[in-house]
Amino acid sequence: MLDDKILHFFKKRGSSYVSGEELSEAFGVSRTAVWKHIEKLRDEGYEIAASPHLGYKLMSVPDRLTSVELGWQLNTEVIGKRIYSYKEIGSTNDVAYSLATQGEKEGSIVIAEYQTKGRGRLGRKWISPRAKGVYFSVILRPDILPKDISVITLISSLSVAKTIRDLTNLAAFIKWPNDVLINKQKVCGILTELNGETDKINFVIVGIGINVNAKKELLPKEATSLSVEKERLISRLEFVKMLLRNLDVYYKIFNKGKIDQILKEYKRLSAILDRRVRVNYHNSSVSGHAIDVDKEGALILRLDSGFHERVLAGDVVLLR
Amino acid sequence: MLDDKILHFFKKRGSSYVSGEELSEAFGVSRTAVWKHIEKLRDEGYEIAASPHLGYKLMSVPDRLTSVELGWQLNTEVIGKRIYSYKEIGSTNDVAYSLATQGEKEGSIVIAEYQTKGRGRLGRKWISPRAKGVYFSVILRPDILPKDISVITLISSLSVAKTIRDLTNLAAFIKWPNDVLINKQKVCGILTELNGETDKINFVIVGIGINVNAKKELLPKEATSLSVEKERLISRLEFVKMLLRNLDVYYKIFNKGKIDQILKEYKRLSAILDRRVRVNYHNSSVSGHAIDVDKEGALILRLDSGFHERVLAGDVVLLR
Numbered sequence: 001m002l003d004d005k006i007l008h009f010f011k012k013r014g015s016s017y018v019s020g021e022e023l024s025e026a027f028g029v030s031r032t033a034v035w036k037h038i039e040k041l042r043d044e045g046y047e048i049a050a051s052p053h054l055g056y057k058l059m060s061v062p063d064r065l066t067s068v069e070l071g072w073q074l075n076t077e078v079i080g081k082r083i084y085s086y087k088e089i090g091s092t093n094d095v096a097y098s099l100a101t102q103g104e105k106e107g108s109i110v111i112a113e114y115q116t117k118g119r120g121r122l123g124r125k126w127i128s129p130r131a132k133g134v135y136f137s138v139i140l141r142p143d144i145l146p147k148d149i150s151v152i153t154l155i156s157s158l159s160v161a162k163t164i165r166d167l168t169n170l171a172a173f174i175k176w177p178n179d180v181l182i183n184k185q186k187v188c189g190i191l192t193e194l195n196g197e198t199d200k201i202n203f204v205i206v207g208i209g210i211n212v213n214a215k216k217e218l219l220p221k222e223a224t225s226l227s228v229e230k231e232r233l234i235s236r237l238e239f240v241k242m243l244l245r246n247l248d249v250y251y252k253i254f255n256k257g258k259i260d261q262i263l264k265e266y267k268r269l270s271a272i273l274d275r276r277v278r279v280n281y282h283n284s285s286v287s288g289h290a291i292d293v294d295k296e297g298a299l300i301l302r303l304d305s306g307f308h309e310r311v312l313a314g315d316v317v318l319l320r
Numbered sequence: 321m322l323d324d325k326i327l328h329f330f331k332k333r334g335s336s337y338v339s340g341e342e343l344s345e346a347f348g349v350s351r352t353a354v355w356k357h358i359e360k361l362r363d364e365g366y367e368i369a370a371s372p373h374l375g376y377k378l379m380s381v382p383d384r385l386t387s388v389e390l391g392w393q394l395n396t397e398v399i400g401k402r403i404y405s406y407k408e409i410g411s412t413n414d415v416a417y418s419l420a421t422q423g424e425k426e427g428s429i430v431i432a433e434y435q436t437k438g439r440g441r442l443g444r445k446w447i448s449p450r451a452k453g454v455y456f457s458v459i460l461r462p463d464i465l466p467k468d469i470s471v472i473t474l475i476s477s478l479s480v481a482k483t484i485r486d487l488t489n490l491a492a493f494i495k496w497p498n499d500v501l502i503n504k505q506k507v508c509g510i511l512t513e514l515n516g517e518t519d520k521i522n523f524v525i526v527g528i529g530i531n532v533n534a535k536k537e538l539l540p541k542e543a544t545s546l547s548v549e550k551e552r553l554i555s556r557l558e559f560v561k562m563l564l565r566n567l568d569v570y571y572k573i574f575n576k577g578k579i580d581q582i583l584k585e586y587k588r589l590s591a592i593l594d595r596r597v598r599v600n601y602h603n604s605s606v607s608g609h610a611i612d613v614d615k616e617g618a619l620i621l622r623l624d625s626g627f628h629e630r631v632l633a634g635d636v637v638l639l640r
Contacts (some may be wrong), residue, residue: 121517121518121519121520122517122519122520143602145632145633146466146467146469146514146516147466147467147616147632149466149518150518152518153518177518177519178518191517192517192518193515193516193517194466194514194515194516194517194518195513195514195515196466196513196514197441197442197511197512197513197514198441198469198470198472198473198497198498198512198514198633199441199442199497199601199632199633199634200441200442200633281519282463296467312465312467312519313465313518313519313520314519
């Protein structure tokens with residue numbers, strides 16, 4: 001699209017002016033056409049200064065999650081090499097799943113300002129206030145067996161917690177397996193879906209939803225957002241770019257087989273290790289002291305009887 | 321379809337004659353129309369006697385895998401409650417997968433006389449000689465985690481081996497994880513695909529391909545068929561019905577949590593336990609003495625060093 005091309009042109013030129021003539025020559029369109037596109041970009045929130053003698057200059061970009069803005073100087077190796085951005089979508093996981101079925105490469109992401117059918121784990125709903133959060137899905141094709149899928153979940157939540165800490169300094173912790181909490185309230189949910197055979201994963205879709213700038217009243221009761229906790233708005237654009245870079249780094253570590261390193265960082269940010277917890281799964285539950293997370297992503301509980309139990313799935317409730 | 325309805329009418333009447341008048345009244349069509357449908361059924365291989373005074377009588381049915389014939393007195397609880405039959409199809413797994421995505425109930429099967437794109441494990445081809453074999457896929461929705469998917473594979477191969485033994489008396493054995501062999505040659509391949517989340521399987525598609533009546537020259541070199549081994553043709557219809565009943569039984573046992581019972585029968589029919597084997601996976605391999613299969617479907621090898629190794633995936637080669 002010409003809008004995107006003009007933006008790229010501006011960005012490459014940094015902070016200097018670009019004349020209408022230059023743009024019209026570069027893209028083979030009239031100067032009036034250039035002006036119309038500038039107006040359209042302004043409508044979308046781009047601040048573009050115009051001077052009769054110097055031409056146009058990009059002053060600021062809106063906090064919008066477009067493929068042009070996200071891809072600009074992203075510099076990752078795998079994650080986000082291709083970005084599909086939408087203003088509105090049913091569910092980013094559904095679109096990513098369908099792309100993956102058609103052979104889309106690993107690392108591609110699908111991101112949207114709004115989801116009409118955002119999904120969480122186990123068929124739950126995920127609420128996606130428009131342009132207030134970050135909702136995206138990554139396609140991965142790890143060379144693992146279905147039983148190792150949990151590790152992908154650990155990588156994702158670790159990347160989110162780390163990004164929150166790096167960007168906002170907020171004390172984000174991970175509630176096993178993959179919720180991210182600030183002050184014991186949920187800021188992030190992750191839904192990991194897979195397609196595979198008994199002895200091979202074809203692809204994994206990691207859907208990540210983060211409450212960034214939503215006000216408390218837009219969110220479910222037990223949830224919070226980065227802006228509520230930080231008491232200022234957070235750049236979603238900056239957040240996503242940093243998150244994609246962190247995902248890229250941890251996925252690389254994972255592919256080198258260094259799961260120990262990931263586990264070490266994950267455990268350091270755990271909200272539940274060394275705490276007494278109850279894990280609910282279906283209609284049963286088990287309580288104990290959370291003592292470890294193993295290489296397959298299982299939570300190890302020490303029961304009151306002294307026995308250890310490996311828990312592979314469920315919802316954790318912190319006790320006391 | 322009227323053909324199917326007429327067949328049902330015949331079947332319910334057992335071995336007695338049905339007059340053209342009765343049929344024409346039962347279905348509200350002319351006697352000429354009835355006659356045309358009878359002719360069509362004859363074209364499809366049904367042997368139907370006609371007597372001017374007594375009417376029509378079904379003498380024999382062709383060995384064709386239609387939903388009417390398969391569903392007739394099948395009497396299963398889950399498997400095959402709904403049957404989608406095709407003369408030709410791309411891949412039964414693909415069609416079943418797509419049905420499952422649209423919410424198809426568990427137990428439904430997709431069966432075809434011929435596959436143009438039959439698939440085996442790990443993207444390999446599965447050759448489906450027309451009307452000579454049995455090619456079908458079952459949709460299951462077991463309440464398990466992705467890591468437990470291997471057990472479904474054990475159930476499937478056990479059901480196939482047992483059906484072959486019951487129907488033909490041939491000594492069928494299972495080569496872990498899920499090939500079925502007769503005289504060390506492959507008669508059956510199983511491709512188990514899954515769709516799920518980290519902590520839940522949405523559905524599993526079990527694709528089963530069996531060489532029933534194909535001549536040696538139609539099959540890959542290392543394969544054989546039931547008819548080659550038995551030196552007579554085998555009723556495919558009878559075979560599939562018996563197989564669906566066995567799957568129904570073992571799946572019920574599995575759902576009751578009695579995996580020990582399944583493992584016991586599986587191990588009794590194993591072609592590799594107590595043998596020296598090599599397991600190839602990707603570019604690596606491991607050799608040892610096959611000593612057990614555990615509850616998660618893993619093969620336990622005793623290495624020369626004396627250590628035990630759990631093998632979760634790979635292709636087994638029998639040594640010596």
